[in-house]
Amino acid sequence: MSTFDDLLAMPEEWEKRPEAWQQLTTSDILFRALHEAVRSGAVSNWARLHEMAIRWRREHLDYLPERKRGGERMKWGTVRRLLWCTEQAATHPDFYRTEIDRVCFALANTPKFIKVNEAWAWVCIRTLLEAPSWWAEVPVALIDERQVDNEDSAFIATLVLEAIEGRAGQIVHHPIDGFYPCGDKEFLDSINDAWTAARALLQKQGVDVQRCDGRWRLRRRDGQPIQEVKGRSASGAAAWGWYFALTGKVPDDRVIVLAEIDSRGVLKEVGVDAKVKAIAADGRFDTIAVVSENFVEAGRTLKEAFKVGTATVDKKEIETGVVTAGVIRVVDIAKYGLVPGS
């Protein structure tokens, strides 16, 4: 029996099922097993695997108390989509390669649970087929909403952005984090706007990136996916990261961007106080890039963090757009620039 079979198999004894279900729907174990199934071509009886998935629904999830059922059914939906995509990747890899294939996929009579997640399914299949990709990792400073009144509420996460030969120009949350969906529309829209802005900038620079799709992941420092994220404040960093992912270049890992980006690609201010303190405490960075509206506050907070003099930003620093304290400098994106040629 393969690992994949082991994962999907539902224990006969009811009391053992919660742990088995948790193992199936936690972390990236299922995705990696599915990926291996495509790679090895070991699976032949897909109908049986689909039946195993359906059995989970009929004989376990449908019996859960109402308060638990909704969330677990969402996970089951992810299992079903992943399984469907894996079967497609394993049995019809040639259907998922070109622009024509992409159009056909959109027009095809796919199951409803795939139709409503069409972009995700396409990227998932392309990912399982190991379509060529380029990636960039950029740091983002986030606020832990549970400790929003605490001075230490900010923390540094990593946004992993990948451009993948995909033919449709859409981005999705990486299927490997399928069990950790992000539900905040503002955040999702902002990552999408960052993608649009980066592509528009590259288009201006004469780089053709229209054929690429994108996938993203948000991770804690320990590598765990972050699910509960809100707002647009990570979008400036995302735009910066998308730019590098789309060009196949590596961003400077000592730079962190504190800004948001709107749908027209205009960078805007964010709350910087707690985030600058977190960056100063982190120790990995030498440059904090902010918009002009945040420059004075960020510079002052940085000086406070390093206990530099009176912690005020002087006229000369404002003119040059650089404040230095300790080993870190705050730079004004408008004066200093952020990406080459922008």
Add this chain to the structure above:
Amino acid sequence: MKTRKIQMTTKQLDRLMTDIHAALTEPVGDHLSDDEFIGYAMETLTAEEVQRIDEHLASCADCAEGMEQLVAASEVWRGEQGEQRLAALRQRAFGTRTLLISWSDVAFGIAAEAPTVEDGQVETEHGTLRWRKVKDQAGNLTVRFGSHAMKLDGRRLRLTAGDWQQEVTLGRVAPGQVGVETVITRDEWAQLPDDAVLSVELIREDSEAGSTS
């Protein structure tokens, strides 16, 4: 013995005679309490208590009448049939419990580096009851019971550790299976001693209690 003579007026003598007659019609001692009524009727009192109550009953018409009615009614609780009725009544009032499991190695409230899982099973009069204990990294203990014996559907289990107690009811959790889950939080166990023993009892239901001989 020295005799003492007292001179009384006619009026004083009349009053004394009235008092003596009145004393002879008053009951001896206090009226009987409920416990004394029941104890006397059920013949559970000591000889001294019985003698004292007999003296009171001889002088108190009210208590004697009450006792007569009670003794007549208590006949229903006497003999073999009466004992059975009493036993059924006790079971109905208090239920009966069968000890199924006693865990002394739970190590309550101690967080594990990784979740630990333990499985087992126990026989009940209705069929095999399986159990699973899962302790998570936060120190919470999840206990699950499951069975293919559908006769256990609706049965109650009582979990007890020191002063802590919880009752859960087995119900349909999958086709052809009953089960129930309970989570005992780390905070709950913080109130108990380290060596607390967690016991699991199966509670007999009212309808079964009467059939016990």
